[in-house]
Amino acid sequence: MLANADHVMPDELKFEGDKAFFFAALDRADLIVHGRNSYEDQPNSPKRRRIIVTRKVGAVARDTENPNATLWNPHGAAFEAARAQAGVHTGTVAIIGGPDVFDMFMDRYDTFFLSQAPRVRLPGGEPCFDGVPARSPEQVLAAHGLKAAESIILDPAFDVSVTAWRRDNASSAARR
Template identity: 75%
Template sequence: MPALRIDGYVIVSADGMLANAARVMPDELKFEADKQFFTAALDHADLIVHGRNSYEDQPNSPRRKRIILTGMIDAIAPDASNPKATLWNPAGASFEDACDFAGVNSGTAAIIGGPVVFGMFMDRYDTFWLSRAARVRLPEGEPCFPGVPERSPEQVLAAHGLTPGTIQILDAADEVSVTPWRRAGQRSR
């Protein structure tokens, strides 16, 4: 098993959505302070993990090693369009096998979505960084995790053994904050 730290990152609306009804992250959910927080975190990660519809689109994105979840292959394959990316079908191979193929067996894996991907790692997160935009609502949007909106994102994280740390205010004027949700025994970062 890789000695990887597993950290998750998402910004959600007040109603727990990460995208609008068209499954697109709207401008209303994009804040410079959160972008800076997210960018700094990914710049320190050794591996980025996401689904085929999620992407961070940052200046350093092409330099980052990544695993992209897809059902278009049987197990694991190189991504012909990105030499730093590995395609992974969880139905055909383990996460550890995908990490081995990507050449990353230690450090930090940053899980950046979407909802199915977040759900796959719920019992493995060391820390999940939940950013919240308290003034934004996305009716009929795409929930951040399986089980939302029936439960709040916080209730989902708590149900998987994570406990909240100190809330950090990222943007007071727009009421944007981030809370680290940690598994028992994890050190602060």
């Protein structure tokens, strides 16, 4: 689960090591894609070029509230059109969710970083991917051709870790 039943990430799911890993990855990204409920809420946030997935526009539009944001309706335009509107043609794209956004890119990821906090339980919470909890997040990633690679312990006191799930290079080259 990535949020509680109210679609809010509760404090018990927030760990300093995980936040540091997440923010460092965002600092390296050239573009961030997320849904309307996902936002990283830190001082650098408004400075980052981003695409916000929304049904409020027909296809692609500038966000009048944030000059670094592009609004994108995937039912009205391809991702490449949104990326072009955002002015990002190459580089790293960070997909920070939520579940519908993750699912849109499932067959395009080169790497998906799956953070886990095994001691936290969010009954009735919002799953990270479609099909969870009937299948585990690991099963979903594997079904899309990703394989578990290196893992890092982010908070040893709470067993919080992140695992890089990677697509082999031959498959990645064929998708581009």
